[in-house]
Amino acid sequence: MNTQSEALLSVRNLVKNFEMRANSGLRKTKRIVQAVADVSFDVKVGQTLGLVGESGSGKTTVGRSVLQLIQPTSGEVIFEGQDLTKLSFEQLREVRRQMQIVFQDPFASLDPKMTVGSSIAEPLVVQGVSGNHQEKVAELLDLVGLAADHAKRFPHEFSGGQRQRVGIARALALDPKLIVLDEPVSALDVSIQAGVVNLFSDLQKRLGMSYIFIAHDLSVVRHIADHVAVMYLGKIVELGEKNAVYRNPSHPYTKALLSAVPLPNPKVERSRHRIMLEGDVPSPVNPPTGCRFRTRCWKATDLCAAEEPQLIVRPTGQQSACHFPE
Amino acid sequence: MSSSVLQIRDLRVTFSTQMGELRAVRGIDVDVVPGEILGVVGESGSGKSVSFLAAMGLLPKSATITGSVELDGVELIGAGRKAIRSVRGKSLAMVFQDPLSALNPVHRVGDQIVEMIQSHQDMNTHDAEKKAVELLEIVGIPQPDERALQYPHEFSGGMRQRVVIAMAIANNPKVLIADEPTTALDVTVQAQILEVIQRVQQTFGTAVVLITHDLGVIARVADSVNVMYAGRNVESGSVQSLFDHPSHPYTRGLLSSLPHEGIERLNPIAGFPPNMLAPPSGCGFAPRCQHATKACSAELPALAPFEDLLTSCIRADELRVGRRS
Ligand SMILES: Nc1ncnc2c1ncn2[C@@H]1O[C@H](COP(=O)(O)OP(=O)(O)OP(=O)(O)O)[C@@H](O)[C@H]1O
Ligand SMILES: Nc1ncnc2c1ncn2[C@@H]1O[C@H](COP(=O)(O)OP(=O)(O)OP(=O)(O)O)[C@@H](O)[C@H]1O
Ligand code: SF4
Ligand code: SF4
Ligand SMILES: [Mg+2]
Ligand SMILES: [Mg+2]
Numbered sequence: 199m200n201t202q203s204e205a206l207l208s209v210r211n212l213v214k215n216f217e218m219r220a221n222s223g224l225r226k227t228k229r230i231v232q233a234v235a236d237v238s239f240d241v242k243v244g245q246t247l248g249l250v251g252e253s254g255s256g257k258t259t260v261g262r263s264v265l266q267l268i269q270p271t272s273g274e275v276i277f278e279g280q281d282l283t284k285l286s287f288e289q290l291r292e293v294r295r296q297m298q299i300v301f302q303d304p305f306a307s308l309d310p311k312m313t314v315g316s317s318i319a320e321p322l323v324v325q326g327v328s329g330n331h332q333e334k335v336a337e338l339l340d341l342v343g344l345a346a347d348h349a350k351r352f353p354h355e356f357s358g359g360q361r362q363r364v365g366i367a368r369a370l371a372l373d374p375k376l377i378v379l380d381e382p383v384s385a386l387d388v389s390i391q392a393g394v395v396n397l398f399s400d401l402q403k404r405l406g407m408s409y410i411f412i413a414h415d416l417s418v419v420r421h422i423a424d425h426v427a428v429m430y431l432g433k434i435v436e437l438g439e440k441n442a443v444y445r446n447p448s449h450p451y452t453k454a455l456l457s458a459v460p461l462p463n464p465k466v467e468r469s470r471h472r473i474m475l476e477g478d479v480p481s482p483v484n485p486p487t488g489c490r491f492r493t494r495c496w497k498a499t500d501l502c503a504a505e506e507p508q509l510i511v512r513p514t515g516q517q518s519a520c521h522f523p524e
Numbered sequence: 525m526s527s528s529v530l531q532i533r534d535l536r537v538t539f540s541t542q543m544g545e546l547r548a549v550r551g552i553d554v555d556v557v558p559g560e561i562l563g564v565v566g567e568s569g570s571g572k573s574v575s576f577l578a579a580m581g582l583l584p585k586s587a588t589i590t591g592s593v594e595l596d597g598v599e600l601i602g603a604g605r606k607a608i609r610s611v612r613g614k615s616l617a618m619v620f621q622d623p624l625s626a627l628n629p630v631h632r633v634g635d636q637i638v639e640m641i642q643s644h645q646d647m648n649t650h651d652a653e654k655k656a657v658e659l660l661e662i663v664g665i666p667q668p669d670e671r672a673l674q675y676p677h678e679f680s681g682g683m684r685q686r687v688v689i690a691m692a693i694a695n696n697p698k699v700l701i702a703d704e705p706t707t708a709l710d711v712t713v714q715a716q717i718l719e720v721i722q723r724v725q726q727t728f729g730t731a732v733v734l735i736t737h738d739l740g741v742i743a744r745v746a747d748s749v750n751v752m753y754a755g756r757n758v759e760s761g762s763v764q765s766l767f768d769h770p771s772h773p774y775t776r777g778l779l780s781s782l783p784h785e786g787i788e789r790l791n792p793i794a795g796f797p798p799n800m801l802a803p804p805s806g807c808g809f810a811p812r813c814q815h816a817t818k819a820c821s822a823e824l825p826a827l828a829p830f831e832d833l834l835t836s837c838i839r840a841d842e843l844r845v846g847r848r849s
Binding site: 389390392460463 | 716740783
């Protein structure tokens with residue numbers, strides 16, 4: 199693993215607010231959801247950043263902002279030295295070829311009326327790429343472990359794992375440098391997941407692209423990522439090299455999250471100490487002052503309510519945002 | 525085993541669909557022991573939900589059900605609707621993945637629990653209301669007397685699942701069937717709900733059937749495990765034995781496909797589950813099994829004792845050698 203390599207992508211102070219209009223009785227109210235609240239990270243060439251955190255913590259919004267599928271409220275998304283937030287529509291179109299996304303649901307992300315071959319070739323057509331598309335499709339199918347004659351079939355003739363492979367082939371069509379994988383294996387059976395995860399690793403080794411791998415499953419992220427960012431309520435609370443974060447979690451939330459993950463080992467499960475967090479994640483409409491985790495943190499003090507902790511490099515190498523790190 | 529509170533024998537469920545007969549469950553035996561948590565795992569579509577929906581009498585008319593499901597010695601298959609209804613929600617209760625589907629959006633949660641109690645017990649409203657608040661407290665809802673007056677939308681996902689569990693245990697069921705009760709929840713909330721389920725089991729001695737695809741969840745809370753594949757129960761036994769020395773190639777494949785620290789590549793099981801409109805003639809796992817021989821496709825292997833497990837693999841004995849390598 200080359201930790202010295204340069205950043206392909208640098209996200210700086212990314213903020214994304216969503217406005218929600220609600221009709222409550224006679225009053226029309228406007229509420230702001232802070233989906234992503236000042237997030238910065240790098241993704242290095244040929245490496246994988248794992249993005250973990252509970253539902254609603256802002257992972258998908260980060261991914262979509264990076265690809266400029268949604269307009270960030272503020273902040274910079276620097277891809278190969280260019281700030282994408284400042285590009286014109288035409289300029290963006292060029293850069294978009296290099297960045298792709300694969301979604302969780304292999305069933306929803308393919309057009310049921312299109313052959314799998316046409317689905318895979320679609321980005322080539324849209325981007326006006328010349329050359330023999332059929333040949334390229336065959337090559338892509340081979341790359342993801344499917345057969346060339348699968349191109350003529352329709353999505354319903356494929357299993358979930360195969361459909362996800364089709365989605366990956368489609369994402370690879372334009373030789374992207376960055377792929378955002380948003381829960382790419384969550385909908386698959388464990389026995390099938392393993393093959394798709396291997397495919398991601400193999401493709402990265404062969405083609406050298408970078409991934410942002412978004413997942414709920416911390417064990418899968420541990421397997422595939424080089425670096426990990428842990429999100430909570432729109433913030434990155436811990437960021438660093440995977441082993442540092444998993445072996446010596448510094449932020450109390452990371453520690454609680456890791457301890458909540460059930461491990462497939464009854465002896466370990468029955469003997470290990472578990473941190474039980476109380477309650478659920480608060481609403482991002484009115485996040486807690488100071489540290490956003492304080493309403494569930496067993497270590498919270500007045501300081502945590504008064505002052506927002508900043509990401510600080512810890513002795514074990516990673517950064518964490520906590521006044522009283524572990 | 526006569527000690528089972530819920531005993532299922534040769535349960536078969538076939539759906540008539542436009543594409544033909546779909547054989548969802550193909551002869552399973554299940555023994556749920558009082559006070560125990562039985563974990564049920566298996567591939568998507570392996571028949572986990574259908575098996576227990578059949579036991580609850582909750583399958584649509586398109587399902588043909590044969591075999592036997594006995595709750596405390598009383599046969600439920602073929603029993604009249606009325607008989608089933610008196611059991612369901614009383615001695616046999618079920619919790620699903622999506623708590624909203626079990627709750628009525630326009631009724632206060634306290635009233636819904638009261639209704640659940642009064643539909644099976646002769647209890648006056650004042651007492652039932654008191655009991656509802658107690659139940660909410662048992663499942664860990666803070667300020668239960670105030671929360672009882674609120675509507676489902678005022679609860680978070682995790683809190684709703686607690687409410688549903690409170691409803692399910694309202695009539696002190698003998699068996700609580702929980703079908704993926706934490707799949708839609710975040711991992712920190714999942715930990716809380718699993719704790720609630722364990723508390724119910726320990727406090728009331730309720731037997732629990734916990735359906736999940738997460739082997740970690742099984743490892744954490746289950747006493748024994750049934751592994752399902754293609755409508756069959758392919759292996760069962762105590763949680764310790766099953767994780768320690770699985771015998772069936774599918775169980776072994778499943779366990780070794782999980783990521784764990786220090787391994788470079790994961791070990792998937794090649795292929796995918798069979799189409800249950802035309803299941804394989806013999807062992808359902810044969811198309812994906814690296815140990816399959818001709819004999820495996822001759823007939824459905826029966827679940828038979830092997831060491832301290834029950835395994836349905838005709839080659840379990842031969843394959844034991846080198847198993848732990
Ligand atoms: N288009 C939108 N309009 C309003 N709010 C939104 C929109 N998209 C996301 N949000 C809100 O922003 C927050 C972050 O959502 P996001 O989808 O990024 O979370 P996530 O971490 O991907 O969650 P999950 O794990 O459930 O996919 C949530 O509170 C969500 O409700
Ligand atoms: N009402 C129905 N009509 C027709 N087929 C059905 C019906 N319900 C389930 N099936 C089929 O029965 C089989 C078993 O389904 P079941 O829901 O029990 O799977 P499962 O093991 O619970 O899977 P999952 O992990 O995805 O919940 C599947 O092939 C499914 O498509
Ligand atoms: S800053 Fe305070 S509340 Fe936040 S994680 Fe650290 S100790 Fe807990
Ligand atoms: S019976 Fe044969 S095909 Fe089935 S699991 Fe055993 S060895 Fe494999
Ligand atoms: Mg998401
Ligand atoms: Mg199911």
